[in-house]
Amino acid sequence: MSNSLKLKSENLCFNGTVAYYSHFSSVCNCEMNFAVYLPPQAKSQSVPILYYLSGLTCTEENFTVKAGAQRYAAEYGIMLVAPDTSPRNTGIAEEDEAWDLGTGAGFYVDATVEPWKKHYQMYSYVTQELPQLINANFPVLANKQSIFGHSMGGHGALICALKNPDKYLSVSAFAPITAPINCPWGEKAFTTYLGQDKKQWQQYDASELIKKTQLDYPILIDQGMADTFYEQKQLLPETFQSACQEVGQALNLRFQPGYDHSYFTISTFMEDHIKHHAVVLCS
Ligand SMILES: N[C@@H](CCC(=O)N[C@@H](CS)C(=O)NCC(=O)O)C(=O)O
Incomplete structure (x- = not known):
């Protein structure tokens, strides 16, 4: 186990292990947190990995305690990895001023603008540094990894898959922000992290990226129809x-009548999403 990896807590869950870790991230230049679920199969064999990216205001804990994913990960023998949604306590003055920027809102991009760029490198963190750490420290099949997420994290999952068609074997999302360059959350975050030049924003917009790179597997998206952020045009699945x-x-793309933006929706459709990934990860 790498020296920089600190185990913070461990609990038995469906005969596997939920564990929280922190470590020093060289790309984010600060301490970062993540949670994992190691299924029971990992005691005797290497297992595939499914990354989950959370939404605005979340830490690694929301998914771990509310999504109900461990039961299915244990059934199929898949490791779950849920990183935090941003660097924290970096000393950047504006970091905690708004709930949709800075802490809890890294947007899975590599910031190019001061003062953010020294720490807010979430794209490199989730696609490179964290997988390297996971592959070096856990019994995993490094060539079998997939990704999913919710809202801001759904956007993150889509762009990670679209920008790395050889790295991820499947992708899915719950209520993802699918066109960040055209919604208020995305416009605010991208202006702050990437600057005024909107051409730079396109490299992190799923609806733009899909025009350049298609995936040779189907994308699964669930969108609740009673989701207030869908109604406010933050998510734009039609785009x-x-x-x-x-x-x-x-x-x-499945529109789910009556379902909102919460983890009650995510836990309802979790089994379908894990199955969607298990079909390729466990074949
Ligand atoms: N704080 C926001 C809501 C933020 C929100 O809904 N965050 C979603 C992701 S976009 C979430 O997963 N929240 C944490 C949770 O439900 O556990 C508000 O008051 O409108």
């Missing part, structure tokens, strides 16, 4: 759907 149709990308 992503049109872009997918234009380029022939297979997309299973």
Whole structure:
């Protein structure tokens, strides 16, 4: 086990282990937190990995305690990895001024603007540094990894998959922000982290990326129809759907009547999402 990895807590869960860790991240230049679930199968064999990226205001804990994913990960023998949503306590003055920027709102991009760029390197963190750490310290099949997420984390999962078609074997999302360059949350975050030049923003926008790179597997998205952020046009799944149709990308976009933006929705459809990934990860 790497020296920089600090085990903070460990609990038995469906005969596997939920564990919280912190470590010093060289790309974010600060201490970072993440949670894992190691399924029972990991005691005797290497297992595939499914990364989960959370939404605004979350830590690594929301998914771990509310999504109900461990039961299915134990069934299929998949390791779950849930990173925090941003660096914390970096000393950046504006870090804690708003709930949709800074702490809890890293947006899974590599910031290029001061004062953020020294720490807010979440894209490199989740696609490179964290997988390297996981692969070096846990009994995993490094060539079998997939990714999913919620809201801001759904955006993160989509861009990670679209920018790395060889790295992830499947992707899915709950209520993802699918066109951040055209919604208030994305415009605010991208202006802050990436600057005024909107051309730079496109590299982190799923509805733009899909025009350049198609995935040779279907994307699964669940969107609740009673989701206030959907109603407020923060998520824009129709924009992503049109872009997918234009380029022939297979997309299973399911509108779920009555479901909102909460973890009650996520836990309801968790089994479907884990199965979606297990089909490729466990074959
Ligand atoms: N704080 C925001 C809501 C933020 C929010 O809904 N965050 C979602 C992700 S976008 C979440 O997962 N929250 C944590 C939770 O439900 O456990 C508000 O008051 O409107």
